[in-house]
Amino acid sequence: MVGKHVFGELYGISDTRPDKLRELLLRAAEVANMHIVDSMTYDRGTVYGALVLVKESHLAIHVFRGLSYALLDIYTCGDGSTPEEAYEFVVRELKPVRYTKSYVDRSSA
Secondary structure, rough: OOOOEEEEEEOOOOOOOOOHHHHHHHHHHHHOOOOEEEEEEEEEOOEEEEEEOOOOOOEEEEEEEEOOOEEEEEEEOOOOOOOHHHHHHHHHHHOOEEOOOOEEEOOOO
C-alpha cells in the first residue's frame, strides 16, 4: 500500500477560529500516530482553515464562513498511522449535524 486517504464534508458546524482548527488537527495527528513537521492557518475571507504537515503527508480543513460547512482531508503514506482515527477525532470535536466520509486505499498496483 502506498497510502490511506480519508476525506469528506462536515455540515452544520459552528464557525471556528483558524488557530483552534490548527490545534484540533495537531491533536488529531497525535491521536493517529503521525509525526508532526509543521502547521499553518490561513484566512481568505469566505474560506479559512488549517494545514498540518506530517512525515506521513498531511491533514487539512477548509471552512466556508457563514455556510456551516467544511471540507476535511487526511492523507498518510505507509502503514504506521491511522487517518481514520484522525478523521473521527475531528468529527467528534466539531460535532457536525451530519458528515460524509470517503476512504481510498492509494495502492501502487
